[in-house]
Amino acid sequence: xxxxxxxxxxxLRGTPYTSRIEKQGASAYTVYNHMxxxxxFGGPLEELYQHLKDHVQVWDAAVQRQTEINGKDSYKLVxxxxxxxxxxxxxxxxxxxxxxxxxxxxINDPVILKLxxxxxxxxxxxxxxxxxAKGLAIGNNFDVNIFxxxxxIFSVQGPKSNDLMAKVLGPKIxxxxxxxxxxxxxxxxKHLIARSGWxxxxxxxxxMQHTEAGLALxxxxxxxxxxxxxxxxxxxxxERLESSLLSYGNDMxxxxxxxxxxxxxxxxxxxxxxxxxxxxxxxxxxxxxKKKLMGVKINxxxxxxxxxxxxxxxxxxxxxxLRSGSYNPMFKQVIGIAMVNKPYFKASQEFSVSIDGKNCxxxxxxxxxx
Amino acid sequence: xxxxxxxxxxxLRGTPYTSRIEKQGASAYTVYNHMxxxxxFGGPLEELYQHLKDHVQVWDAAVQRQTEINGKDSYKLVxxxxxxxxxxxxxxxxxxxxxxxxxxxxINDPVILKLxxxxxxxxxxxxxxxxxAKGLAIGNNFDVNIFxxxxxIFSVQGPKSNDLMAKVLGPKIxxxxxxxxxxxxxxxxKHLIARSGWxxxxxxxxxMQHTEAGLALxxxxxxxxxxxxxxxxxxxxxERLESSLLSYGNDMxxxxxxxxxxxxxxxxxxxxxxxxxxxxxxxxxxxxxKKKLMGVKINxxxxxxxxxxxxxxxxxxxxxxLRSGSYNPMFKQVIGIAMVNKPYFKASQEFSVSIDGKNCxxxxxxxxxx
Numbered sequence: 001x002x003x004x005x006x007x008x009x010x011x012l013r014g015t016p017y018t019s020r021i022e023k024q025g026a027s028a029y030t031v032y033n034h035m036x037x038x039x040x041f042g043g044p045l046e047e048l049y050q051h052l053k054d055h056v057q058v059w060d061a062a063v064q065r066q067t068e069i070n071g072k073d074s075y076k077l078v079x080x081x082x083x084x085x086x087x088x089x090x091x092x093x094x095x096x097x098x099x100x101x102x103x104x105x106x107i108n109d110p111v112i113l114k115l116x117x118x119x120x121x122x123x124x125x126x127x128x129x130x131x132x133a134k135g136l137a138i139g140n141n142f143d144v145n146i147f148x149x150x151x152x153i154f155s156v157q158g159p160k161s162n163d164l165m166a167k168v169l170g171p172k173i174x175x176x177x178x179x180x181x182x183x184x185x186x187x188x189x190k191h192l193i194a195r196s197g198w199x200x201x202x203x204x205x206x207x208m209q210h211t212e213a214g215l216a217l218x219x220x221x222x223x224x225x226x227x228x229x230x231x232x233x234x235x236x237x238x239e240r241l242e243s244s245l246l247s248y249g250n251d252m253x254x255x256x257x258x259x260x261x262x263x264x265x266x267x268x269x270x271x272x273x274x275x276x277x278x279x280x281x282x283x284x285x286x287x288x289x290k291k292k293l294m295g296v297k298i299n300x301x302x303x304x305x306x307x308x309x310x311x312x313x314x315x316x317x318x319x320x321x322l323r324s325g326s327y328n329p330m331f332k333q334v335i336g337i338a339m340v341n342k343p344y345f346k347a348s349q350e351f352s353v354s355i356d357g358k359n360c361x362x363x364x365x366x367x368x369x370x
Numbered sequence: 371x372x373x374x375x376x377x378x379x380x381x382l383r384g385t386p387y388t389s390r391i392e393k394q395g396a397s398a399y400t401v402y403n404h405m406x407x408x409x410x411f412g413g414p415l416e417e418l419y420q421h422l423k424d425h426v427q428v429w430d431a432a433v434q435r436q437t438e439i440n441g442k443d444s445y446k447l448v449x450x451x452x453x454x455x456x457x458x459x460x461x462x463x464x465x466x467x468x469x470x471x472x473x474x475x476x477i478n479d480p481v482i483l484k485l486x487x488x489x490x491x492x493x494x495x496x497x498x499x500x501x502x503a504k505g506l507a508i509g510n511n512f513d514v515n516i517f518x519x520x521x522x523i524f525s526v527q528g529p530k531s532n533d534l535m536a537k538v539l540g541p542k543i544x545x546x547x548x549x550x551x552x553x554x555x556x557x558x559x560k561h562l563i564a565r566s567g568w569x570x571x572x573x574x575x576x577x578m579q580h581t582e583a584g585l586a587l588x589x590x591x592x593x594x595x596x597x598x599x600x601x602x603x604x605x606x607x608x609e610r611l612e613s614s615l616l617s618y619g620n621d622m623x624x625x626x627x628x629x630x631x632x633x634x635x636x637x638x639x640x641x642x643x644x645x646x647x648x649x650x651x652x653x654x655x656x657x658x659x660k661k662k663l664m665g666v667k668i669n670x671x672x673x674x675x676x677x678x679x680x681x682x683x684x685x686x687x688x689x690x691x692l693r694s695g696s697y698n699p700m701f702k703q704v705i706g707i708a709m710v711n712k713p714y715f716k717a718s719q720e721f722s723v724s725i726d727g728k729n730c731x732x733x734x735x736x737x738x739x740x
Contacts, residue, residue, distance in 0.1 A: 132502065
């Protein structure tokens with residue numbers, strides 16, 4: 001795999017943490033929501049993976065931008081964009097909620113935070129949902145305000161995150177429930193902190209709004225972090241695949257609908273809430289899906305997926321496409337996410353893929369992997 | 371300036387040219403519309419700049435995605451999104467047309483192609499205008515189809531582009547007028563080709579829809595290109611600044627309106643066409659703008675602008691922010707684009723900026739530079 005440099009410019013925005021993470025050893029980036037997201041710190045990704053599972057890391061996750069929607073019609077607009085029923089949503093809770101268009105195609109898979117009865121944050125994966133929301137609001141004459149809130153998330157992930165955060169913010173934070181959020185004081189400001197994050201090793205996301213106090217909190221964690229073996233880290237491809245956390249743009253995109261992505265429990269077709277693509281989803285559900293996101297295990301020691309890779313059965317039939325993958329130290333083989341066509345989307349379906357010109361065999365499996 | 375690697379993944383899509391340009395020596399990328407855009411080929415950017423001004427280059431410009439809008443209400447929707455009057459737009463012509471929201475804030479600065487009375491392509495700079503268009507169409511109940519057309523542009527730029535293209539496609543292409551487009555046959559397919567491109571050295575953009583025949587055309591150009599000293603290239607920061615070609619996300623963004631960006635001739639407030647932000651623009655025009663995009667010349671030999679850089683006058687007043695810049699071999703100093711505040715936005719205003727910790731003096735100037 002040849003390496004390429006990233007050319008930085010103002011168009012690829014930095015974050016309040018950029019100068020810190022570059023001193024802390026960030027060596028590579030991806031680009032996400034027009035911002036730079038670190039992907040490597042020094043050594044191999046496997047070391048960071050093992051460290052994440054054993055200890056605790058702080059990640060610059062500012063690329064998860066917040067589209068704020070507030071005002072009288074804010075619930076109506078937020079609900080219009082997602083197939084998940086938010087009619088009983090509670091203030092202080094996070095909701096993973098697929099955003100779809102009128103053809104039921106996936107536009108984003110954000111976490112939505114209900115801040116008040118008439119105030120929401122859509123914590124985005126990689127697409128300009130703010131523009132979609134603005135278009136809908138203008139066209140429908142909704143009474144709402146829509147803008148990117150000044151929020152720069154940093155994420156504290158790993159099994160020791162609970163003790164680390166309690167040491168700095170007090171023991172009360174240990175009571176925070178998964179996907180709940182509350183406000184915690186540090187440096188003279190109140191910080192919205194959720195028990196959430198893009199790993200399954202436990203942790204928190206600090207929705208930093210007060211930059212000075214927030215950076216002081218970031219620095220404080222590193223100041224006292226040695227006791228917990230705290231390190232700077234980043235979303236980890238190996239861990240997120242092992243934990244079956246999907247990535248919009250990688251595993252699924254605007255060509256897919258939520259039923260194909262296994263989001264059935266976030267698709268509400270049974271009551272009278274109003275959202276785009278509802279009739280289309282009813283039709284898809286009654287006819288049955290024609291492709292499905294599945295796990296795969298491949299007999300290979302390494303892989304770098306930079307685009308869809310075709311998968312074939314033993315008779316050379318195209319059965320689907322591999323969309324993400326990495327070597328996993330626990331499974332001692334490559335695991336990945338694939339969109340598999342009907343009728344092949346069943347566990348134990350065998351296939352072959354070409355990796356760097358070499359044919360490798362694999363098996364489809366159900367998600368999650370563990 | 372430390373260098374960082376780009377971590378590739380399916381989410382950062384490649385183009386039909388990626389395998390070719392990587393063999394041809396691409397060494398760095400930026401990310402644009404969720405795709406990878408080459409920014410360097412081997413040697414220093416100055417060599418490519420001089421070559422572009424003397425000879426001819428082929429660029430992978432597939433990141434300029436086409437949002438197609440067709441159907442009965444397509445004109446109504448396209449016009450709703452831009453302050454440029456398209457009521458008399460002609461089939462076969464390209465129109466540089468700022469897209470703004472209901473607050474008159476800039477969302478994109480695309481070139482819009484009128485393909486037929488009810489069929490348009492919006493050739494995008496870096497934001498998901500497709501989502502804005504979908505939101506507006508759904509909310510307004512417009513009778514339109516909106517999708518990303520399967521089009522992958524390659525660009526032929528430089529003074530010898532005319533002769534190179536005529537040699538392969540026939541002399542008729544020399545008659546094509548600036549910002550006109552027509553169809554030219556090669557490899558058994560008709561290719562939409564416009565006289566346009568993101569340099570001022572002359573050239574064409576091939577809106578490749580037929581991948582096989584289009585790649586054959588790409589290869590043919592390189593096969594016979596030695597006579598014209600053809601080289602692979604990419605949008606060139608030095609040349610585009612010298613030519614005062616603006617870059618959305620770098621020079622201007624959703625915090626700016628088109629009058630602040632000097633787009634006065636693309637702002638139509640005098641007849642009754644209907645577009646978003648029209649009343650707001652009338653208000654801004656009558657009150658006068660409070661900041662303005664201007665050129666700057668700085669007494670420095672190099673610069674790397676990766677975010678806004680504050681500009682101060684001799685009394686330490688903040689007078690604006692530098693947003694793009696590069697050393698220019700013709701001016702023998704750094705030139706750049708800055709958003710300058712009232713009352714400082716006048717040519718010959720002096721200022722200082724900090725470049726890599728060193729204070730450098732500069733002067734504001736009118737655009738274009740030449």
